[in-house]
Amino acid sequence: MKATYRRTIIAATTLSLAFVMITHATADAQPGLTSNTGAGCPTVAGIFVPGTWETSVDADPTRPRGLLAPVAAELENQFGDKFEDRFPAYAARAMDGMSYGDSEAQGVAAAKSALSEIANRCRATKFIIAGYSQGADAAGDLASEIGCDQTPIPPQRVLAVGLIADPKQGTQGGKLVGPQVNGTGIRGTRPTGFCQLSAVTAQLCEQRDRYCATDAASNPILAGLGKALSQPTSASTAASTDTTSQGLTESLDAGFSKLDLTHLTTDIATIVDQITSGRIDTTSVGSAASSAGSVLSGLADLGRWATGNPSVQRQLSNASPGSPEQLAGQILTAVQQSDIQSAIDATTSLTQNLGASGNGHNTVDPALAQSAETLASAIKPLTSTPTDALSQAAGVLSLLKPSTLVKQITTVGSGAFTFAANIPKILDAARQIGAAFTDPNPDLGAKVRAVHQIFGTINNLCQPLVQMAAGVDLSTVSTLIELIPDPNGIASIVSLIVGLLGNLDVIGLARQVGTLQENLWHIAETITGGGDLLAIGGAFAQLVPTLLGFATIAVDTLTGSAAKTSPEMLNTPTTVTGGGTDLAGIAELLTRSASSQGADSLSQLVSEGIDAAQFYNSGAHQSYDSYVVGPGGETALEWLTKWFANRIRQVGV
Incomplete structure (x- = not known):
């Protein structure tokens, strides 16, 4: 040193x-x-x-x-x-x-x-x-x-x-x-x-x-x-920019700045006060309506995006009380409680009808008044937020989409390689379930312990991906990864894996694993405690269809055509479904890339905690x-x- x-x-x-x-x-x-x-x-x-x-x-x-x-x-x-x-x-x-x-x-x-x-x-x-x-x-x-x-x-x-x-x-x-x-x-x-x-x-x-x-x-x-995130998108500066990078940049843009969001309440007040008083400065009101409409459009898009990313909602709601992140979560909730589309339509109507009213009249224009009333009432949950809270949350919200999605790109990409490498092990473990039942060994306790061990292996191989999939829009992440300009081709491979994972019923698989592990553990404890072996054997026999059902969903999820389960169903009773994408068929091909330099660097990204904010605003x-x-x-x-x-x-x- x-x-x-x-x-x-x-x-x-x-x-x-x-x-x-x-x-x-x-x-x-x-x-x-x-x-x-x-x-x-x-x-x-x-x-x-x-x-x-x-x-x-x-x-x-x-x-x-x-x-x-x-x-x-x-x-x-x-x-x-x-x-x-x-x-x-x-x-x-x-x-x-x-x-x-x-x-x-x-x-x-x-x-x-x-x-x-x-x-x-x-x-x-x-x-x-x-x-x-x-x-x-x-x-x-x-x-x-x-x-x-x-x-x-x-x-x-x-x-x-x-x-x-x-x-x-x-x-x-x-x-x-x-x-x-x-x-x-x-x-x-x-x-x-x-x-x-x-x-x-x-x-x-x-x-x-x-x-x-x-x-x-x-x-x-x-x-x-x-390089992709830093490309220009406007017509005057994007002459040499490829449309792929431009699409990635635009998809991550929040659509409004911290300053724009902070001024939203003031813009609404300007519109309502002038129109209801009858003394209208068309330039002032027009500017306020245009600004408000732009911010509301960005918030509407952000709200839809957040709804499809439950992990974002959880992250914000679990933030420290009074922190900008926690306040940002409250703003998103207010957005979801508001009729944003009606408010956007009202700002459009205001802009179109302002010219006919002229400046400085002492009479109230009914059409403008109706639009102003619709605008104010449609987003009342949002404008009721204190100005200082809106200001603190604005910085988080304006960068929420890019910072979250870039983090998901790196995390999901790394997880995709790991899961692809584990697929053969998962399939092997799932197929061992049937063999465990046909084992001629009459020792019921040994049979239960063997099956329980199989489920422990499967749980360890699947659980990190399951938790990730429950809160991430894998299809969106797959699309974004595919847009990354990577001459080594690693991004395309990751996109393929993640896209396939987006079609798998990993939530259903997780519910099966959790339920069956609990049941098997209970039976094993009962055997150890000297319970009635006849009753225990009956309980195990009743569990056999569910165990075989799990084997079916595990294999079908990875090699067949399993129907997907909603993330909201993660903690609800299980049902066996079939159908899915043949991921196992290409797992061997994909895992060959997992040891490449690109895959290793992808894992490095996750360990370094890179996100969009750190590209432009890290401590270093x-x-x-x-x-x-x-x-x-x-x-x-x-x-x-x-x-x-x-x-x-x-x-x-």
């Missing part, structure tokens, strides 16, 4: 010295900065692109925000009016009503606009460019465009580029500062590299941060899933104010601040 640590420090020291040499050489090649054209022009301007959820389209770009704010503040403190910073305002969202790819494209445009405005006004101003997380994605794309295409400014005007937690970490030309990491960013790398900005581009990545350190070779499904992803990268114990933010300051001083400030 000590040797490894020393090697890391030596490597970090060497890299830091290399950067000093590079920056000195670059500075010597640049002319001194003696003047700028235009009033109020800074000698150096910093473009700092915030990360996911650190800013919004309405944010003030002159106000530092997010992880990079301390860096900008320290540079302002050191250089005064000779330094100016901009924090471009953009959506900075991910799967909460806007796809990551669309938001990142907006970030690139905002950063380019901020840089171009200063560059065109102040012809001699030099620039530093920085970004964190999604902001690093955007800032890095801008730096690549400047370095390779020399637009929107010549690369000679850029003093330094610093990218923290870049999802395209590993791009050719970028220099990783600090300990080495495994793999590249979860979005892959920029195909063109950084070209003429390579010498002044630093990338900082925490070793545990999967956002910037994902090994695609050992984790092909995670890498493929990350936020640790750059404490993550040590420099030989002197400097954190990532401290190193970046010092490096930027040195670059600025080297041009005469």
Whole structure:
């Protein structure tokens, strides 16, 4: 461990010295900065692109925000009016009503606009460019465009580029500062590299941060899933996006943001108050109706999805009292108690009829009044929720679908391989039941114990999958897994297994196992306690049809055509059914892949607890104010601040 640590420090020291040499050489090649054209022009301007959820389209770009704010503040403190910073305002969202790819494209445009405005006004101003997380994605794309295409400014005007937690970490030309990491960013790398900005581009990545350190070779499904979830979906940004990735991204999008949901109650109040008073601002009411309709559509879809995923409901209802998760469960219950479709229809009617009413009339329009009344009454259970509770729950609900489904994809995928590998054992155990009855051994106790042992084996092989299947929409998960772009083909194999499992009557199988184990255990205890052997023999004889019935459902479920049983029936009396999909026939083929690198990496995903929120908001992803990268114990933010300051001083400030 000590040797490894020393090697890391030596490597970090060497890299830091290399950067000093590079920056000195670059500075010597640049002319001194003696003047700028235009009033109020800074000698150096910093473009700092915030990360996911650190800013919004309405944010003030002159106000530092997010992880990079301390860096900008320290540079302002050191250089005064000779330094100016901009924090471009953009959506900075991910799967909460806007796809990551669309938001990142907006970030690139905002950063380019901020840089171009200063560059065109102040012809001699030099620039530093920085970004964190999604902001690093955007800032890095801008730096690549400047370095390779020399637009929107010549690369000679850029003093330094610093990218923290870049999802395209590993791009050719970028220099990783600090300990080495495994793999590249979860979005892959920029195909063109950084070209003429390579010498002044630093990338900082925490070793545990999967956002910037994902090994695609050992984790092909995670890498493929990350690339798919980060693809743009809008017509303006999705020109090169394949429809498969676009479909996966859209299927995981909640359809509304935290801010949208928080404003729902206010929007409804605006609509009702203005329409019932007769004094209508059509712009205000129209905007409120459109916003409310959009959020309600997203909630309706989320409610339907949650109904098909009982595990989600249980997870939220079992959360700590007063927690955002528990409040989110209450909101979902309110959604299910509301007439969401009538409310959506009412917002549509309001939007269509607003134009005819005009602004400012003192009379109440009957059609508008009826729509407003329908809207308010249809979602009363939802709007009765206190505003602070709605606000706390909004963050959970806006990411509930992607975080849950990505977790299910990894968990179900791993379980599918395990279950497929167990199928031959389950079939062998089920077929042993009949042999146990025909055993010529007259010892009834031995016969009962043998059958009980068989059921214990079957229970151990089936129970984890049974519990998983009771709360997961396997068909949906199968479809999503199939959409993951995985060149190794592992995702397709997992999708096939899960799709077949979705057609199996695993719930019925579980009910049979539980009931029969109890009955057999009772008989075994009675024998041990010296009970009436004649009565015990009669009870066992009566149990024989049920035992054979179980053998039938077990074999038919795995090789025949068993009809499915509802998850709600898990704890109800059992009945024997037949019919199913021939999973056993392909089990051998599928389990050959279970030992492959892709299958192993899938198991790794589960153990690491990867979910959608961690792609964009993990603890490691936020640790750059404490993550040590420099030989002197400097954190990532401290190193970046010092490096930027040195670059600025080297041009005469």
